[in-house]
Amino acid sequence: MTPVQDILKTTDHHVDSRRLWQSLMDLARLGATAKGGVCRLALTDLDRQARDLFVQWCEAAGCTVSIDAVGNIFARRPGRNPKLPPVMTGSHIDTQPTGGKFDGCFGVMAGLEVIRTLNDLGVETEAPLEVVVWTNEEGSRFAPCMMGSGVFAGKFTLEDTLAKRDAQGVSVGEALNAIGYAGPRAVLGHPVGAYFEAHIEQGPILEDQAKTIGVVLGALGQKWFDLTLRGVEAHAGPTPMHLRKDALVGAAAVVEAVNRTALGHQPHACGTVGCLQAYPGSRNVIPGEVRMTLDFRHLEGEQLNAMIAEVRGVIEATCAKHGLSHELVPTADFPALYFDKGCVDAVRESAKALGLPHMDIVSGAGHDAIFLAELGPAGMIFVPCENGISHNEIENATPDDLAAGCAVLLRAMLAASEAIASGRLAA
Numbered sequence: 324m325t326p327v328q329d330i331l332k333t334t335d336h337h338v339d340s341r342r343l344w345q346s347l348m349d350l351a352r353l354g355a356t357a358k359g360g361v362c363r364l365a366l367t368d369l370d371r372q373a374r375d376l377f378v379q380w381c382e383a384a385g386c387t388v389s390i391d392a393v394g395n396i397f398a399r400r401p402g403r404n405p406k407l408p409p410v411m412t413g414s415h416i417d418t419q420p421t422g423g424k425f426d427g428c429f430g431v432m433a434g435l436e437v438i439r440t441l442n443d444l445g446v447e448t449e450a451p452l453e454v455v456v457w458t459n460e461e462g463s464r465f466a467p468c469m470m471g472s473g474v475f476a477g478k479f480t481l482e483d484t485l486a487k488r489d490a491q492g493v494s495v496g497e498a499l500n501a502i503g504y505a506g507p508r509a510v511l512g513h514p515v516g517a518y519f520e521a522h523i524e525q526g527p528i529l530e531d532q533a534k535t536i537g538v539v540l541g542a543l544g545q546k547w548f549d550l551t552l553r554g555v556e557a558h559a560g561p562t563p564m565h566l567r568k569d570a571l572v573g574a575a576a577v578v579e580a581v582n583r584t585a586l587g588h589q590p591h592a593c594g595t596v597g598c599l600q601a602y603p604g605s606r607n608v609i610p611g612e613v614r615m616t617l618d619f620r621h622l623e624g625e626q627l628n629a630m631i632a633e634v635r636g637v638i639e640a641t642c643a644k645h646g647l648s649h650e651l652v653p654t655a656d657f658p659a660l661y662f663d664k665g666c667v668d669a670v671r672e673s674a675k676a677l678g679l680p681h682m683d684i685v686s687g688a689g690h691d692a693i694f695l696a697e698l699g700p701a702g703m704i705f706v707p708c709e710n711g712i713s714h715n716e717i718e719n720a721t722p723d724d725l726a727a728g729c730a731v732l733l734r735a736m737l738a739a740s741e742a743i744a745s746g747r748l749a750a
């Protein structure tokens with residue numbers, strides 16, 4: 324057996340880029356769409372086929388596979404000291420209805436490639452390693468998203484989660500049974516020595532900055548609202564301008580304020596109005612009501628609240644000016660998160676040691692790693708995706724960038740195993 328220290332001393336990437344790419348392409352055949360994407364919704368028969376393939380590959384690589392009561396799959400490669408908590412990695416293999424080949428799947432296949440590479444090198448780690456497939460990360464068929472990791476982290480109860488239903492009325496519990504992935508392993512109470520998740524960036528920054536590796540510092544906090552503005556519907560001809568109560572004119576001021584506020588709280592601020600409906604929606608009727616969604620994100624909780632306060636002020640002033648009333652209802656609240664410094668440093672040091680162009684970055688989207696961070700030290704590795712596009716059938720990434728991300732994952736996991744064994748990284 325080659326000692327881990329020998330691997331960490333070299334600058335070799337070790338991973339097999341072609342094998343990683345081939346695994347991703349084999350997986351992408353299950354649910355492949357005509358436009359080159361993947362449609363593999365959580366807990367469908369296609370998801371079962373993808374899970375079966377993952378299990379088969381992991382068992383062939385010598386891992387022991389266990390499945391928990393919410394369908395999360397754990398492939399464990401033993402360590403020299405079975406008492407140590409595992410160094411975990413993983414992501415998801417469910418997709419959006421018009422999803423791509425890489426979102427989620429890269430993190431899982433990169434984990435498998437780490438195991439295969441260590442087998443090839445004959446390396447035994449101190450801590451056990453685990454590659455995990457988290458159930459229903461996308462939240463497309465069943466809400467909420469990040470379901471499997473959420474139950475694992477104690478954020479959602481198993482009972483409530485199994486009772487969630489899709490649009491056809493099928494529950495998560497029924498769907499798990501139907502595909503044979505309601506496993507016997509208890510969901511709660513598993514120690515997490517460290518958790519790393521490799522993922523495509525899903526944004527344009529790395530490509531724009533010509534960097535291969537994003538060292539993910541944390542994830543933006545998110546607060547979502549539904550806003551309704553009410554004025555008075557009236558005829559577009561006989562109603563003079565100064566006597567109108569036009570809800571859409573008010574909405575225009577709010578859209579502009581959301582955008583301006585986010586621009587004013589850089590870096591790491593986003594503000595989006597993604598949906599807007601004007602009623603009654605007739606060309607010669609002044610809109611009497613507008614319903615819209617507001618999505619605020621920031622890395623700092625205080626700044627996030629300041630952005631919302633600013634927009635609230637604009638909503639009130641706009642309503643007073645145009646004679647409108649309003650209702651602002653919170654619909655989601657995810658706190659901002661900084662990943663563990665030890666894990667972030669391990670990712671950065673690995674990129675540096677491998678000679679890869681890298682930069683610090685934050686995640687604007689939700690990921691399973693955010694819930695895992697509640698249980699132990701966690702970190703993420705981003706690689707570029709073409710034009711920053713994901714949740715789209717044209718989602719693309721290069722074999723070289725994916726292999727580089729996998730090489731960083733391998734090194735970070737080895738470093739974490741050493742750190743756990745020596746007590747330098749503790750949950």
Ligand SMILES: [Zn+2]
Binds near residue numbers: 460
């Ligand atoms: Zn994802």
